[in-house]
Amino acid sequence: MNPLSMILADLRSLRWTAVVVVVLVAAAVASGVLLDVQERAFRHASTRAATDFPLVVGAPGSQSQLVLSTVYLRLDALPLMDGATIRRLEGDRRVASVAPIAFGDVVKGHPVIGTTADFATRRGSVAVVEGRMFAAEGEAVVGSAVGMAVGDEFAPSHGHGHVTAAPSAADLAEEARHVHHGVTHRVVGRLAPTGGPWDEAVVVPIETVWETHGLGDGHAAEGQIGPPFDAEKIPGVPALVVRPQSFADAYGLRAELRAAGLLALFPAEVLVDIHAALGNAREALEVANAIDAALILLAVAALLVTVTTLRRHRHAVLRAIGAPWHFVFVEVWAVGAILVGLGCAIGCGLGFGAASVFARLLERMTGLTIVLEAGGAEFAHVAIVFAVGAAIAGLPAVIAARRVDLLSE
């Protein structure tokens, strides 16, 4: 038995029906793939961006805002904690490094972040790909996505800016109204991409931020930058990023800092909540998507059954000239299964394509680098749609393969 020629003939004769079936199935698959791929990619990207922030410390306030501001540069006014905390942690044997993070200025829409050179390069893991690291107050290095060149000079404005690279005209006008007169920074280097929102930041010595806001520089001697911060009174900071020596140290420090009335948390704690919220939303969307897919497959079934009924004469002729029932069954089933399979394949492509578009939008909105990867969830989704679709294609095949009286047709 070889119904291939009839399968191809059917596909040719059913071209418009075929297009409708393929489009319907592709839509069902694409929405599921988009959902799965996008949600997972965002989860991975947000987790990846937090890996350089083992323990974040801040003044009492919102945990989420502390993490969003420090890790994701969704900046908001945070209460300052006593600068003495820096010195206390610098002297703690359980701490491998501590980096103050300060913000409050903006240039061309990019947030100006004050920290240490060590943290700016993530303890050497992020290279300076052009120029050099800042070595004095007034110098800056820019993230890989910042549209400023080495040698550029700028005057920061008071404000938070965005992690998007394209500020509106209104944003720029607002910046101009709040510029720090008499303060000029010079770009001396560019950092390699990190895949996180910090790629959109202009990074300066923490002392520069303190000085710009008239808080001193945190050092006993003039002209020094970076740790140790040894001034009699170290200016307050909105956040510290602490790298403990071990897991045990991390938990010990977190507990102690909390006992001291500070906010100390692992970013994962906030991410878990965010991801859980995302997961809940995804679950709700998945239910909606499953209902959507079921309705689409029902529509496909109705369409295939209707078309098969309209073509019963063709199948009756085949039976009359000797085609066994399984020849007709395989012919009709294969046509349905091929169309469903084609819809699944196109749906995969559309789903990934749409996910790619959404990923670019999300990147612009968050500064995160969203990497799309195929995963088991998409394959499972596609496999289920294909399996159900292929099973549904059996229904018109059974109808077609039934014995039909040619003379009554």
Place this chain on the structure above:
Amino acid sequence: MRPSESEPATLISPAFRLEAVEVAFGRSGPSRRSALTIDRLEIQRGRSTGVRGPSGAGKSTLLAALAGLLAPITGRIFADDVDLSRLTPRRLERWRRTKVGLIFQDFHLVDELSLVENVLLPLRFDRFRIDDAERERAVGLLARLGLADVARRVGRLSRGERQRVAVARALVRSPEVVLADEPTASLDPESATLVADLLIDHVRDSGACVVIASHDAEVLARTDATLQLIDGHLVAEGRS
């Protein structure tokens, strides 16, 4: 049930035997309409039999009944001494597939297939590959019927060309029985002669039983025997 090759033709059992057959359309009751009533009829193998009669006389119904596509409400139809009504649907289907070539009045071709693929279609029902000899036979049949461009799609053919493709499809398996319903109705005289030649040659070359329902007097004149049907009744039976 095939007779041995050494048996003389006169002793060979008929290809078909009909006993007290009535074929009717519609459900039982007043809506039922009798379409064919034959008390007794034998159709011999190794001969061509023409069926004549006006439209509505029951010619197509007779062919459909012989093919097992219509079951009589009474009586029995034997093919090779086998009562068709006693065959399971699957065995009846296999008998039709392996022994019978059908030529329909409306051709019933697959428009999306080429000429040669239409002709080869019955072979694909029970085998995966078509060998070269079978393909050559299909192309040869089409050539004998004046159809050379065998790769063309059937949907683009004239009625006459389609009719000839239907004839070739019926003969591709060299069936023991050919049931042809108006096989020359859409043909010009020259093509009709080609078709008639092919059917008559098939009887001569393979000893098949060919039954031709037709209005074409020239085709009927070439058959070995004729049946006359009027209003579903067999009114005359004889040699052409």
